[in-house]
Amino acid sequence: MPVWWQARCGMERRGVVALAVVLAAAAVFAVQHFWTGRTESLKAPQVVRAEAPFVKKGAEAKDGARASAASPAAPGGQIVVDVSGKVREPGIRRLPAGSRVADALRAAGGVRPGVSTEGLNRARFLVDGEQVVVGALVGAVAPPGPADAAASGAAGAGPMAPVSLNTATADQLDALPGVGPVLARHIIDYRTQHGGFRSVDELREVNGIGDRRFGDLRELVRP
Numbered sequence: 001m002p003v004w005w006q007a008r009c010g011m012e013r014r015g016v017v018a019l020a021v022v023l024a025a026a027a028v029f030a031v032q033h034f035w036t037g038r039t040e041s042l043k044a045p046q047v048v049r050a051e052a053p054f055v056k057k058g059a060e061a062k063d064g065a066r067a068s069a070a071s072p073a074a075p076g077g078q079i080v081v082d083v084s085g086k087v088r089e090p091g092i093r094r095l096p097a098g099s100r101v102a103d104a105l106r107a108a109g110g111v112r113p114g115v116s117t118e119g120l121n122r123a124r125f126l127v128d129g130e131q132v133v134v135g136a137l138v139g140a141v142a143p144p145g146p147a148d149a150a151a152s153g154a155a156g157a158g159p160m161a162p163v164s165l166n167t168a169t170a171d172q173l174d175a176l177p178g179v180g181p182v183l184a185r186h187i188i189d190y191r192t193q194h195g196g197f198r199s200v201d202e203l204r205e206v207n208g209i210g211d212r213r214f215g216d217l218r219e220l221v222r223p
Contacts, residue, residue, distance in 0.1 A: 085134035
């Protein structure tokens, strides 16, 4: 501050310094008050949907649990399986994790002679607590029924010999294709009335035998 101003105001140097400090403090206070009192723009809060991540996380956990249940035990452990059925040594077997059905059969001494493993996937991985059942015997055939026996007998008898129209019984005539009990009775009646058949062509004259049926029977009968 100029000396002339100090002399005019009657102020000493110390008083001038104190006044300058007060003015500086007042200026700082005014600036701070102005800065804190200004209007600030506010932003609308963003809406965050948290349901989707939780649902996805739950689905992933569910899929992971399902995959763990379906996959065999981790390598390095052991599994326990029950091998039963037609094997040499059925029973409980402890196998390394990652073993297959073929390993379980081998641990049980293998299948018995003549036993079929058809329908058993021997390459499938085993899981802990599983039961492996071996199936039925190979070549086991059910006993033939009456129809099978009749068919076998007819097949083994070879070509059927022609039936004699003059000596055949009603049952033999009934067994011919297209001939029932009624038509067999008509054939016997014609044979009785005319003294027998002299040729196969006379079969046309029997009541109930037309050209089509005669064609079916022509090679199967004789006089």
